Amino acid sequence: MSLGLPVRKFDAIVVGAGGSGMRAALELARADLKVAVLTKVFPTRSHTVAAQGGIAAPLANSTEDNWHWHMYDTVKGSDYLGDQDAIEYMCRRANEVVVELEHMGMPFDRLENGKIYQRPFGGHTQDYGSSKMAMRSCAAADRTGHAMLHTLYQQNVRTNTQFFVEWMALDLIRDPQDGAVLGVTALEMETGEVYMFQAKATLLATGGSGRIFYASTNAFINTGDGLGMAARAGFPLEDMEFYQFHPTGVYGAGVLITEGVRGEGGYLLNKDGERFMERYAPNAKDLASRDVVSRAMTTEIKEGRGCGPDKDHVMLKLDHLGPEVINHRLPGIREISIKFANADPIRDLVPVVPTVHYQMGGIPANYMGRVVAPEGNNNESIVPGFFAAGECACVSVHGANRLGTNSLLDLVVFGKSSGEQMTKDIRSLPAPHRTLPRDAGDYTRSRLARLDANAAGERVVDVLNDLRRAMQAHCGVFRFPDDLILGVQKIKEISARAGRTFITDKSKVFNTARVEALELDNLVETAMATIVSAEARKESRGAQARADFPNRDDKNWMKHTLWYKEANRLAYKPVHLKPMTVESFEPKVRTY
Amino acid sequence: MKLSIYRYDPDKDAKPYMKDYDVQLEHSDRMLLDALVKLKSMDDSVAFRRSCREGVCGSDAININGKNGLACITKVADLPEHVTLRPLPGMPVIRDLIVDMTQFFKQYESIKPYVVNHDAPPERERLQSPDEREELNGLYECILCACCSTSCPSFWWNPDKFVGPAGLLQAYRFIADTRDQETAARLDNLEDPYRLFRCHTIMNCVDVCPKNLNPTRAIGKIKELMVKRSV
Numbered sequence: 001m002s003l004g005l006p007v008r009k010f011d012a013i014v015v016g017a018g019g020s021g022m023r024a025a026l027e028l029a030r031a032d033l034k035v036a037v038l039t040k041v042f043p044t045r046s047h048t049v050a051a052q053g054g055i056a057a058p059l060a061n062s063t064e065d066n067w068h069w070h071m072y073d074t075v076k077g078s079d080y081l082g083d084q085d086a087i088e089y090m091c092r093r094a095n096e097v098v099v100e101l102e103h104m105g106m107p108f109d110r111l112e113n114g115k116i117y118q119r120p121f122g123g124h125t126q127d128y129g130s131s132k133m134a135m136r137s138c139a140a141a142d143r144t145g146h147a148m149l150h151t152l153y154q155q156n157v158r159t160n161t162q163f164f165v166e167w168m169a170l171d172l173i174r175d176p177q178d179g180a181v182l183g184v185t186a187l188e189m190e191t192g193e194v195y196m197f198q199a200k201a202t203l204l205a206t207g208g209s210g211r212i213f214y215a216s217t218n219a220f221i222n223t224g225d226g227l228g229m230a231a232r233a234g235f236p237l238e239d240m241e242f243y244q245f246h247p248t249g250v251y252g253a254g255v256l257i258t259e260g261v262r263g264e265g266g267y268l269l270n271k272d273g274e275r276f277m278e279r280y281a282p283n284a285k286d287l288a289s290r291d292v293v294s295r296a297m298t299t300e301i302k303e304g305r306g307c308g309p310d311k312d313h314v315m316l317k318l319d320h321l322g323p324e325v326i327n328h329r330l331p332g333i334r335e336i337s338i339k340f341a342n343a344d345p346i347r348d349l350v351p352v353v354p355t356v357h358y359q360m361g362g363i364p365a366n367y368m369g370r371v372v373a374p375e376g377n378n379n380e381s382i383v384p385g386f387f388a389a390g391e392c393a394c395v396s397v398h399g400a401n402r403l404g405t406n407s408l409l410d411l412v413v414f415g416k417s418s419g420e421q422m423t424k425d426i427r428s429l430p431a432p433h434r435t436l437p438r439d440a441g442d443y444t445r446s447r448l449a450r451l452d453a454n455a456a457g458e459r460v461v462d463v464l465n466d467l468r469r470a471m472q473a474h475c476g477v478f479r480f481p482d483d484l485i486l487g488v489q490k491i492k493e494i495s496a497r498a499g500r501t502f503i504t505d506k507s508k509v510f511n512t513a514r515v516e517a518l519e520l521d522n523l524v525e526t527a528m529a530t531i532v533s534a535e536a537r538k539e540s541r542g543a544q545a546r547a548d549f550p551n552r553d554d555k556n557w558m559k560h561t562l563w564y565k566e567a568n569r570l571a572y573k574p575v576h577l578k579p580m581t582v583e584s585f586e587p588k589v590r591t592y
Numbered sequence: 593m594k595l596s597i598y599r600y601d602p603d604k605d606a607k608p609y610m611k612d613y614d615v616q617l618e619h620s621d622r623m624l625l626d627a628l629v630k631l632k633s634m635d636d637s638v639a640f641r642r643s644c645r646e647g648v649c650g651s652d653a654i655n656i657n658g659k660n661g662l663a664c665i666t667k668v669a670d671l672p673e674h675v676t677l678r679p680l681p682g683m684p685v686i687r688d689l690i691v692d693m694t695q696f697f698k699q700y701e702s703i704k705p706y707v708v709n710h711d712a713p714p715e716r717e718r719l720q721s722p723d724e725r726e727e728l729n730g731l732y733e734c735i736l737c738a739c740c741s742t743s744c745p746s747f748w749w750n751p752d753k754f755v756g757p758a759g760l761l762q763a764y765r766f767i768a769d770t771r772d773q774e775t776a777a778r779l780d781n782l783e784d785p786y787r788l789f790r791c792h793t794i795m796n797c798v799d800v801c802p803k804n805l806n807p808t809r810a811i812g813k814i815k816e817l818m819v820k821r822s823v
Contacts, residue, residue, distance in 0.1 A: 105707030114719030
């Protein structure tokens with residue numbers, strides 16, 4: 001029997017070497033399992049590196065705190081779309097995983113008593129939403145993601161984890177019998193060779209897809225690769241309409257400025273020099289939830305109170321914090337502001353605008369990292385051998401809106417729990433791998449063959465730019481019914497064009513044109529999922545704000561969206577309102 | 593803007609060559625990486641690495657008019673009209689501006705880049721005073737872009753034997769960490785005619801570091817510790 005592509009066998013495959021992938025890999029490597037980590041970029045280049053403000057954990061080093069309060073804030077922040085069992089799980093494991101990171105050597109900032117430094121962050125409060133903010137964000141200056149990612153890589157160096165660097169995973173391999181995931185196909189970028197990677201457990205930890213929008217804080221590599229792979233293999237994507245706009249992207253450049261600057265005391269001003277957040281969120285002000293602040297900024301701009309000649313941004317004020325705080329706690333922000341905005345925050349206001357930042361939705365998974373999909377009467381049937389964690393997964397702890405610092409926490413909690421569950425599963429399975437289907441790899445080969453053969457057609461860069469512009473115009477901070485309907489139409493046309501792309505570069509060696517064409521396929525799936533789900537959801541909740549349905553509608557819409565690539569089919573499933581051990585937090589009107 | 597770019601695709605080119613491009617920049621193309629991305633939209637065969645586009649991931653280190661730097665935080669306005677781009681010097685070229693960094697990372701890994709502490713981990717975080725933590729500033733921020741090591745003549749000459757400025761900066765990062773208990777072993781690991789002592793304080797590393805770090809100073813501190821323990 002000829003399968004066509006060479007096969008490499010492992011106990012476990014991890015796709016992606018950001019925070020969640022490397023945390024999972026560490027767990028697997030420590031269990032002495034044979035694990036392969038496939039990554040498009042050298043591990044420390046993964047986008048976790050760009051996280052700035054901190055990682056949430058109720059360590060109570062500076063203010064009284066506990067996981068119940070953190071859980072409440074997360075449920076409320078999610079606009080009651082988050083699954084409360086998963087949220088409880090995450091908040092209860094927060095202290096454990098953050099302390100572990102410290103033991104691994106992560107260089108957290110310190111308090112005078114030697115404990116980890118913690119700062120306030122948007123939406124994190126004391127005593128179930130009181131006006132007192134909790135200091136819950138454990139920080140390494142404004143480079144927390146960098147500190148965390150390098151620490152996790154270093155630990156994987158220690159365990160001798162096997163990395164396949166600059167290998168791009170392309171498609172999932174499934175068992176036609178029971179739908180189990182048996183591994184992935186992957187392209188070695190340096191040689192252009194394609195292999196099948198077979199394993200007893202496969203984890204997708206491929207991160208987000210912010211590049212579907214024109215203005216994004218996301219890195220070039222954030223192209224939704226795992227989402228595209230899952231969608232093409234027939235799996236649904238959950239809650240993709242919920243895309244977070246971060247309030248403070250540098251105007252014109254999109255580069256992120258952490259919410260930590262507001263945690264340290266910075267605030268936003270409109271053209272009249274007014275601290276306008278006082279009107280929108282009298283208690284939390286500039287530390288309200290991100291969706292709330294981004295909407296307030298957009299409203300200020302729409303109503304003519306934006307700054308600059310085009311009145312299209314607002315200003316971030318930090319100069320009152322003084323050089324000591326800025327240089328010590330926010331050195332990276334100062335660097336970014338000077339480089340990308342020509343503004344030194346010690347003296348100048350920094351121009352900012354809400355910028356696409358984080359995808360709350362993703363591949364449906366439970367809190368042990370297992371991918372779950374509807375089958376028969378079961379909304380959450382476990383897919384054997386298939387795991388997802390980090391931004392590409394929807395667990396769902398962030399619901400309709402993520403709180404700042406909960407993303408890094410999500411990565412390590414669910415990276416770890418996935419690794420634990422994969423270890424258990426692998427140990428309980430018989431020694432030999434399953435047999436791969438005869439046609440495994442054919443689909444991937446056909447995708448590559450098309451790119452090799454096409455000498456004319458659509459230019460990848462043109463399709464990509466049209467996609468990003470369409471998403472930006474039709475699926476923004478505020479969403480309008482006609483825009484959404486037209487947007488769905490446009491993305492369908494763009495999707496058809498993406499099937500006719502060609503590249504002039506046909507080289508086998510490090511062909512980045514081919515990589516970008518393959519990434520486009522993933523971006524198209526993600527964009528389609530996002531706009532189709534957004535158009536269908538007739539309410540406003542968290543990051544989805546519809547002009548025609550301005551209110552949350554718990555009666556009809558407190559449910560998760562599931563989008564399927566095939567015929568753009570939508571299904572829905574209930575939110576887990578019941579936590580693991582405590583009482584439910586009942587939906588309330590959300591004010592800050 | 594005129595870009596002269598080192599081109600080499602082993603799949604079709606017998607040898608490397610320089611190719612000139614005219615790139616029309618728009619107002620929003622502020623950084624050299626923006627120019628490269630624009631160029632790639634004209635000629636999709638130009639190969640370079642890039643990711644975060646904000647100077648934190650370390651992907652797009654290249655040699656810009658003779659000096660190593662990150663394309664994403666090099667302002668076009670600070671460059672002359674004609675810019676020559678070559679791959680990082682002294683490394684095997686895979687293709688165009690993409691180099692094989694295996695040796696660079698091998699050296700990084702050789703210094704055991706992780707905190708080693710033999711005490712049973714406490715229930716909570718290990719304590720570290722703000723002053724002790726301060727010692728890690730200027731060290732942990734390294735992004736492993738290799739600008740420094742590939743501008744160092746000692747590293748060009750002995751990439752397999754000399755750890756190089758990036759690796760040594762990290763060697764000192766773990767020596768300086770009060771939580772680490774392996775200082776003696778770390779110094780032993782560098783006690784060798786090449787690994788540490790091939791640094792001749794030329795300071796090219798300091799000159800090019802896009803994060804304004806100072807490997808030479810860290811190397812000096814390791815040398816001081818070596819001297820101290822030998823007397």
